[in-house]
Structures are given as structure tokens and as C-alpha cells.
Amino acid sequence: MKTYFSLSTTWAASLIVVWLLVAHALGQSFWMQQSSRDLVAFGAIKGANFRPDDIWRLLVSQWLHVKFPHMLLNALIIACVGSAAEKQTGTIFAPLIGLTGGVLGQYCAVLLEPQGFISGASQAYMSLCGLALVTIRWRSIGGIIGCLGVMIGVGLDVFVSDTGLIKIGHLAGLIFGLLSGLTIRLLKIWNRKDITRHT
Template sequence: MATCAKCGTHFFQLYEDAGPLCPRCLATEVSLQPVRVTPILVGLIVVIYVAMIANGVSFSDPTTDALLAWGADFGPLTLRGQSWRLLTSMFLHAGFLHLAFNAWALWVLGRLTERLLGSVAFTLVYLLSGIGGNLLSLLINPLQVSVGASGAIFGAAGTWQASGRSCSTICSTGSRTPASTTAPTSEDCSRGSRSPLSCPYRLPRESRGRRAVPWLPSEWPPSCWPSAGRSSGARAPRSPSSGPP
């Protein structure tokens, strides 16, 4: 237990260096911005996916040719005058599951990051992270066809982590955030990936495994749970070392 340096309240602290203030006092020390861009980005990737389906692209297993026609990242094309694919590939997804995981991850991490940075800075972080991830993917394997917002999402996650703000700090100001953000990598990153930034959805599909982001806490503060979950008596998930209930 830690003691808040401002109000003297005892509070639970996940990390020893998380800061001297309790979530309530810390929330008054920072200016959190409204969320405007994240819903637009989520809506955009959904609309593009629906447009792809409406134009004959497979719902669950789009072909490589179809993805390339819509702007997927591919070294021989991207590096020969079609550099716009570094941007367009961020908004394409190879199937419903891929879209669902990325949309959910963007909704969770995007809102956290946008509230901290503001809409303009968050948009720059998102786009530059996505483009940087695609460039790194080209460097590692230029013949790999890639789509997905993984690089951009991990950029948002890294920015939020680097800010030093806890989930409970943001949630205490009224934002409701799902209890876990470790799942985005289960669909975006295949085993053996060298860097989170090099994990756009890969084609052809490789074996995928759940890979938890190591710096995210296994248990989230109660204030991060939706109000419906708390009123129904739902409990936070146990960490892997907690043992059976």
C-alpha cells in the first residue's frame, strides 16, 4: 500500500515507481482531453471493411490479389512508386476476426491515449506509428503482403505507457475502459515476430498465438471496470499466478 502525498489516503499501487499521488489526486493534476478521433478511426476501418465485402471481397478469407487491389502493403509495389500503400494498408483488414480484434484494441487504447495527448497529437502518433510499422515490416520481409492497424495501435499503447499515467487515473475522470488490453496481439502478431511494430496481419496466415504485452498489468484497478460489471458483482480476472478461485 502507498500513501498519497497530497491527501494522505492509502491506495493500492501496482508499481513502486508509479508516483506519489492516489488516482483521485492525480486526476486533478493532469488535463485530460475529449475523445474525438478514436471513434472516427474505428468507424473508418469498419466502413472500409464493409465496402470491401460489398464489392465481392471474401468476408473471412480475402485473397492476396483482393487486398493488393484495395491498397495492401507489398514491397515490390510500395518501393516502386506506390508509397501511399504505407498509409492505406493501415485501414484494411484480412477478415472479420482481424477487424474485430483491431477495432476493439483501437477503441480501448486509442481512447486512453487520445485523452492524454489530445486529438491532434494522437492522430500524428497513430499515423506515424502505423507508417513506421509498415516500413519496418518492409525492411524485415519486403515480399510480405501486410494489412492492419497493428503498428499504429502499438504506437498508441507505447505512448500511453510512456506517459506514466495509470488506467485508474483516466477512468476516475469518467472514462470507462474494458478490463484488459492484452488481447490485441493474439490476432495481429504471429509467433516469432521480432518487434510489435512489425506485426501487421500477415498473408499467408502463419500460426498465431496469444502474446501478452509484458508491461500491461494482469489485474486492472476496479475503477476501470464497466459499471454494469461492478453492480452485478463481477470480479477482476486473476493473474496467472493467482491460482483457482
């Protein structure tokens, strides 16, 4: 039986490992909420304090979470949706789209939500979900979890947050993933037509 290595599953597992290491460094129990202010020392971002030499935080902050259930949800969606997307786009490409969408989402939040603390992998998982919605079958496990991931992310933003709107970081990640998926679909169609023309 052929084994399949999923970089997205490794990425998801690393979120859990980082949570445990940060909890240990803070001297907290593993299920206790972690303070956004404390997480700044590990790479989280306070939007108003962001400087050009903090650019590394746009990537690193994606491994830091305030709430344990939030971190587990992100890890689950990244593992399931990312693995499904990898089978359509390649082992490297899907996680690269997810992380790039995450960086873009974090940066949009820095610019448009300067008073907030920015961390977490939700922007990245929304990017992966956007990619998956365009590149994989919706009736597959990955497609179903991708749809659920978007609904959960948007639902929490609209019905639980103070603004009643989808967070800019989530929206930016989702749009980036959708556009990346559409680009892949168009390239595949173009390649098929090109092959047909030359046969």
C-alpha cells in the same frame, strides 16, 4: 454534461466501414476472409513490389484487413486506447502518433519482410498502446486495454506466427509509441520546472 469527441473512435469506426465496402466490392460476405492479393488493388502492399510512388500505400494499407476478427480487435483497441490517450495528449496528437507509428511499422515490414503482404492497423494500435503505457494510468480502462493489446500482439506473433518472433512492424510501432510517450512526459516535467522557476 460535457460531451467528448474522440477522433480515435471515428478512426476505429472507419476500419469497419472500409471492411464492409471492400467486402462488397469483392462480392464477398461481410465475415468472409479477404485475400491479401485482392487487397493490393485497394492499397495493400507486397513488400518486394514496393516503389517510391507507392508511398500512399503505407497509410491506406492500415485500413485493409484479411480477417474479420483481426479487424474488429484492431478497431476495439484503437477506440479504447486511443480515446484514453487523447485525454492526456490531445484529440489530434494521439491518433497522429498512432498513424505515424503505423506508417513506420508498414515501411519496416516492406524493408525487412519483402515476401510478405502488408496491411492492417496492428502497427498503429501497437503505437497507440506504447503511447498509452507511458502517458496514462495503467489501472484505468485504457491502460489495462493498452497492456492487453501489447500482450495479444506479441503473443500472436511469438506463439502463432511461423517465425516465433515479434513482427518488425509491430515492434517498430510499439517503440515509436513508447518514445513519443516518453517525450511527452519529459516535456511536461520540463514545462512544470520552467513554470516553477518563473513564479
